Amino acid sequence: xxxxxxxxxxxxxxxxxxxxxxxxxxxxxxxxxxxxxxxxxxxxxxxxxxxxxxxxxxxxxxxxxxxxxxxxxxxxxxxxxxxxxxxxxxxxxxxxxxxxxxxxxxxxxxxxxxxxxxxxxxxxxxxxxxxxxxxxxxxxxxxxxxxxxxxxxxxxxxxxxxxxxxxxxxxxxxxxxxxxxxxxxxxxxxxxxxxxxxxxxxxxxxxxxxxxxxxxxxxxxxxxxxxxxxxxxxxxxxxxxxxxxxxxxxxxxxxxxxxxxxxxxxxxxxxxxxxxxxxxxxxxxxxxxxxxxxxxxxxxxxxxxxxxxxxxxxxxxxxxxxxxxxxxxxxxxxxxxxxxxxxxxxxxxxxxxxxxxxxxxxxxxxxxxxxxxxxxxxxxxxxxxxxxxxxxxxxxxxxxxxxxxxxxxxxxxxxxxxxxxxxx
Numbered sequence: 001x002x003x004x005x006x007x008x009x010x011x012x013x014x015x016x017x018x019x020x021x022x023x024x025x026x027x028x029x030x031x032x033x034x035x036x037x038x039x040x041x042x043x044x045x046x047x048x049x050x051x052x053x054x055x056x057x058x059x060x061x062x063x064x065x066x067x068x069x070x071x072x073x074x075x076x077x078x079x080x081x082x083x084x085x086x087x088x089x090x091x092x093x094x095x096x097x098x099x100x101x102x103x104x105x106x107x108x109x110x111x112x113x114x115x116x117x118x119x120x121x122x123x124x125x126x127x128x129x130x131x132x133x134x135x136x137x138x139x140x141x142x143x144x145x146x147x148x149x150x151x152x153x154x155x156x157x158x159x160x161x162x163x164x165x166x167x168x169x170x171x172x173x174x175x176x177x178x179x180x181x182x183x184x185x186x187x188x189x190x191x192x193x194x195x196x197x198x199x200x201x202x203x204x205x206x207x208x209x210x211x212x213x214x215x216x217x218x219x220x221x222x223x224x225x226x227x228x229x230x231x232x233x234x235x236x237x238x239x240x241x242x243x244x245x246x247x248x249x250x251x252x253x254x255x256x257x258x259x260x261x262x263x264x265x266x267x268x269x270x271x272x273x274x275x276x277x278x279x280x281x282x283x284x285x286x287x288x289x290x291x292x293x294x295x296x297x298x299x300x301x302x303x304x305x306x307x308x309x310x311x312x313x314x315x316x317x318x319x320x321x322x323x324x325x326x327x328x329x330x331x332x333x334x335x336x337x338x339x340x341x342x343x344x345x346x347x348x349x350x351x352x353x354x355x356x357x358x359x360x361x362x363x364x365x366x367x368x369x370x371x372x373x374x375x376x377x378x379x380x381x382x383x384x385x386x387x388x389x390x391x392x393x394x395x396x397x398x399x400x401x402x403x404x405x406x407x408x409x410x411x412x413x414x415x416x417x418x419x420x421x422x423x424x
Contacts, residue, residue: 001078004053008061008074011040011047017067018042021203025057025075037075040068041203045333055079065202142167204298215360218276220396223355224404226412230371231386233418240312247313252388253291254315256343256368258421259414261287261308264341267407269399271341273361281363281398290339290359291319293326300326301359303339341366354391363395364404390415 011018022039025031033054040047059076061068068074141158143151147168151158154177161168161176201209230252237250244250264271268283275282287308290301302322304310310318325331342365344356350370358365369389376385390411394404414420 001080003058004055004077004079005073006037006049006052006075006077007071008040008049008068010070011042015042015070017069018047019203019206020062020064020066020068021046022064023060025051025060027057027060030054030056031077041207042333045331045336046329047333049074051075051077053077053079065200065206143169146170147173204295204300208298211360212357215357219358219360221355221358221393222396222401222404223391223393224401224408225353225389225391226405226408228388228390228412228415229376229385230388230415233415234371234386236418244313248316248320250312250316251319252368252371253319253343253345254312255418255421256366256415257289257304257307257315258312259411260289260341260343260366262414262421263407263410264308266410267403269403270364270394270407272363272398273340274363274395274398275361284340286340288338288340290342290362291322292342292344292356292359293323295327295329297329300331300336301339301342302326302331302335303337305338343368346370353389356391356393358393358395363398365393367391367393 008018018040019042020038021041024036024038031037031051031054033052034050037049037051037057038060040049055077057075058078059073061072061074142163143158144167147170148158150170151161151173154173156173156176158168161172163169163172233252233255237252237255241250264287269281271287272281272283274280286306289304289307291304293300293302302325304315304318304322307315322331322335325335339359339362341362342356342359344354344365345368346354348370350372353369354367356365356367367390369391371386371388373384373386375382376387390408392404392408
């Protein structure tokens with residue numbers, strides 16, 4: 001038998017560590033070659049780690065939520081001899097290496113069936129509790145089905161409720177609720193408070209927490225909001241959808257992306273990334289547009305590469321593909337990194353205005369809000385219009401207020417005159 005130390009490989013360019021988000025094995029279990037060992041998260045992408053050998057797991061590096069450095073031991077596997085002999089020296093770890101890296105490794109051995117069962121520690125005697133009076137213990141609980149159902153909804157044990165007569169009535173239950181534990185009266189059907197729970201912040205939730213905290217801590221945000229009349233654009237969108245054939249259905253987002261890409265060349269400071277440590281701002285020519293996507297695991301930002309080269313139909317298809325990949329956990333690392341500008345929208349949840357947090361190292365994020373119908377003045381006439389507020393948050397170290405306002409006003413012109421989106 002020999003021990004194999006599986007070291008965490010480099011699973012992303014420039015990554016120094018990764019977080020354990022799931023273990024698929026336990027110490028003492030047998031794992032086969034190419035079977036899953038663990039899921040590791042880095043740069044908002046989850047990577048499956050597979051065992052390079054077959055054997056019994058004798059050590060694992062940590063618990064879910066722990067950070068593991070690239071190159072450090074993730075798991076130690078006791079292999080069959082014939083497999084160990086086929087391993088190359090570069091892939092094997094010596095007993096001394098394992099012991100140096102994982103103190104107490106010599107004590108971790110596979111579970112053996114013939115091993116004697118440990119002697120259980122003597123159980124502590126339970127605290128004596130006074131026996132209830134026999135008359136009270138034997139007291140039958142009489143109540144109507146309605147009272148029983150209400151007590152069940154409220155989580156009340158009817159055996160604890162004192163009855164004025166021969167059976168428990170709603171008035172007796174009310175009295176118990178009013179005076180028990182000083183909680184006061186609870187209306188019928190009122191649910192009891194949930195118990196407190198502590199949830200470890202790990203995986204995607206921890207990445208989001210770290211990124212948002214770093215963004216607000218390092219970046220002096222400012223937000224500019226403008227109202228846009230999207231009546232003509234919504235009419236155009238409806239016409240295109242009515243004649244789309246087999247093409248994907250168009251939402252507002254593809255049109256907004258086209259407008260952004262047409263406006264960016266005049267405002268290169270918006271489509272940029274800021275290197276805090278180097279003090280360098282890189283103004284990007286191509287628009288690699290991130291789109292904030294809500295998933296069960298938390299907020300992810302898949303990136304539409306070279307958005308400036310795509311039409312509304314191509315953008316709609318790419319939006320659908322990337323959103324599905326993010327929600328199902330199939331998005332690749334390269335599809336979740338390298339954005340130069342982000343768009344975030346609450347969709348049907350809407351909102352009058354938002355103040356989105358910048359996805360660093362980007363310097364701006366755009367947030368369209370809910371479309372509402374309101375009467376507006378058109379000269380001396382009043383007409384029904386579809387209006388939408390658009391927010392933009394910017395890094396004030398890189399983008400001035402005048403630049404942000406000028407960019408949004410140029411964007412507004414295209415949105416309110418949608419034919420310009422398709423003009424050369």
